[in-house]
Amino acid sequence: MIYDSLIELLKWLSITGPAASAIAAFINSIFPVVFIIPFALFAVYLERKVSAHMQDRLGPMRVGWHGWLQSFADILKLIQKEDVVPAQADRWLFNIAPVLAFVGSYAAFAAIPFTSTYVGSGIDLGIIFIVAISSLVVASLLMAGWASNNKYSLLGAMRSAAQIISYEIPTVVVILTLLCVTGTLSLYQLSENQTGNIFNWMIFGGYSGGWQKFALIPFMLVGMVILFISTLAEVNRTPFDIPEAESELVAGYHTEYTGMKFAMFFLAEYANMFAVSAIVSALFFGGYQSPFGYVGKLLGISWLVPFEQLFWFTMKGMFFVFVQMWLRWTLPRLRVDQLMNMCWKYLIPISIANFLIVAFLMAL
Amino acid sequence: MDLYLILFYFFAIITLVSAFFVVTTRNVIYAAFNLMLTLFGVAGFYVLLGADFIAIVQLIVYVGGILILLIFGVMLTNKITDTDIKSGFLNRVPGLLIVGTFAGILIGTLLKSTWRIAAPLPPPVAGLVGIGNLLMTEYTLIFEILGAVLLIALIGAASIARKQSN
C-alpha cells in the first residue's frame, strides 16, 4: 500500500505522529486527481473523435497532430473566460455547486482500487460508500439548478435528481447480488479475489469453484447489463441525458455556468464516467487484474506488477468509457416517462429476480 | 495533538455551525443545504467511532433520500423566480419554553452521568457481517416489522400516485 510506504518515507525524513499521517493521507488522496485530470482531457478528446468518426467526420484536426492538443486548447479557453454570475442567481450556492459536484465524484475514487498497491481508502464497504457519496452529486446538481434561478436549470436539476435516485435502486440490487456471491463489498477485496485468469472474473461466475460458477454466468451477465445501464443513467449520459437534453433544456443544470465553473461540472461528469466504468470493471471484469498472468511476475520484477495493473485498470475503464460514448452516438434520448418505465418496470423487477435466483443458487 | 482529535473537532465545528444556520436562516433552501452539512458531520462522527456502515447508511438515507426529497419538495412547491422561500418565527414563547425544558433535561443528564473517558474503546463490531448477524438473530422481529412498514408505505404511495382507472 502506498500509504504505508509514504509513512515509512516520512519516518525516514524524521516526520512522525499526526503530522506524518496527515501528510501521507494528503499525498495519498492526491493520486486520483493526477489520474482524473489527464483522463478527463483525454476523454473529451476521445469523445469528440469517437462521435466524429461514428458520423463519418474527422473531429478536431487543427491543434496538434490529429487535434490531440484540442482539450488543452479548450482548457486554456475556459480559463480565460469571464466568470459570469447571473444577477438574480443565488451567489453562494451558485459558486459552491460546481465544487460540490466535483467533490462528490472525486470522493467516489477513494474506494476504487487503482492497483493492488493503491486504493484511496481501505474501507470494506467501498462500493456502498460510492453509492452513498454519489448523493452528494445529486445535492450539488439540485443546488446548481436552484441557484441559477433559471427554469431550464431547475428542470434539468430536478430531472437529474429524480433519475439518479431512481436508478440507484437497480444499482444497489445488483451490488447486493454480488455481495451474495462474494461476501465482500470492498472493491479492493473483490478485485483481489478475481486474480489469476480471465475465468476468475465475476462475469464468468467468479472465483468460487463448483457447479455454481457455471450456473451463475447468465445471471452475472444480466446483472452486468443492468448495472451498466443504471450507472449510465446515474452519470446522466445519453440515452439517459434528459437532465441536460440540449433540445429541450439548453444544457440543464449547468446552463448558466461559464468558464472554470463549467469546467468543474465537465470534469465531474468525466470523472463520474470513469468512476462508473471502474466500478463495472471492478465488479464484473476483475478490476485492475490482468486477464492473464503478469509479465512482472514472470520475470520476477515485482515492481512491474502494479504498473501492469494500472495499465489494465485504465484499459478496462477506458473500454467502458468508450462503450458509453458508443451508446451515446447510437441511441436517441429516452423520454421522461420511458426513462421511469425502464427503471421501475424493467430494471428493478429484473434485478430483484436476478438477485433472488442468485441467492437461491448460492444457498444450494 | 492527535489526528483523531483534530478530525473530531473539525466534524464538530461543521456540525454545530451548520446546525446553527439550519435553525437561524430564513431561507428554506439554505436550511436544507446546511442540514446536509450537519448530516455529513454526524456521518463523520460515526466514522470516527468505527461505525462505517452506519455512517454510510446515514449518507444514503438522510442525504441521498430524505434531504433530496426535502429540497425537491421545496423546489416543486415554490416559484423559483420569487424569493418567498422563507421561514419565519412563530409562537416564540411556547417554543422557548419547550426548547428550554428540553435543553435543561439534556444538560442535566450531561452533568449527572458518569463518563468513562479514559476507558479504551470496545473493538468495533465486525462491520457488515456483524450487523447482518445481529439483524437476523437478535433483532429479527424489529427488522421484519420495519420492512413491513416500509412495504406498506411503498404500496400506499403507489396507490396514491396511480391514476384512477374509472
Added chain:
Amino acid sequence: MKTYFENIYSALYTALVGMKITFKHLFTPAVTIQYPEVKPRMVERVRNRLYVNMDDCIGCDQCSRACPVSCITIETVKALPTDDIGKTSQGKKKALWVTQFDIDIAKCCFCQLCVFPCPTECIYMTDAYEFSELQRSNLVYKFATLSESEVAEKKANYAKLEAEKAAEKAAAAAAKAAAPKPAEAVEKPAATAPKPEVAKPEPTVTTAPAKPVTPEKKETDAVPQQESLPFSEPSADATVKPEDSTAAEKTNDTNSVS
C-alpha cells in the same frame, strides 16, 4: 407478460443492431474535406471570380454594358495613329488605350453575362472563390495595366491630337466660312482654354459632323470628375455616359481610320 419479454428482447436487440452500425461507421473513411489544406474540386464551367486578360482586351465596353449590376467600369482613350498598342491573340488590332478597367466584385452577381459579348474572349470566370477582403475597396479589382502617369500621358496625347485636329478643322472651317462670322472664330480661342474652346465653334460651323464630336468634348470634361469619385454610386451615371460616348467615339474613330 409476453409483450414484456418481447420489449426487453427488442430493446436489447435494437440497441445492439444500432451499435453494430455505429461501430461500422467508426471505420468508414470520413467524408470531411480539410478545407483550407484540401480544397474541393470545382466543377467545369464553375462561375466564380471574374478575370480579365488585359493583353486581349480591346476596350470595346461590351461587357460593361451587358452587366446587369454595373459592376464593370471601363474607360478608354483613343490611341494616337503613331502609337503601337499591339494586337490581340486573335490578331485583332487594338485602337484604344484602356486607362481604367475596374470590376467591383462585391457587386458582381456571377451571372456570366459579361463573358459572352466579349469579342476577344478576354473576360471570363475563374474557379477562384476565396477572395474575401477586410476593406471593401479592395474588392474593386483594377485590371488596367497602365500606370497613372502613363494614363495622364495618353490623355494628354489624345487631347493634344484632338486639339490639333480641332484647330485644323476650325481653321479649315474658318477659312471656308470666313465671310459670315470671322470675328467669333478668332475671339473664342483667345478667351477660354484651348481644350473646350476648340470644340465649341464646331456646331456653328458644320451640322453633319457635329453630333459625334460634341460628346467627345463632354468626355474630356467628365474624366477628371470621375476620377475624383472612384467607386461611389453617383459616379456611375457619370461614368456610363462618357463610356457611351467613347463607344460612339470608337465607331467614329474606326470610321476615321478606315
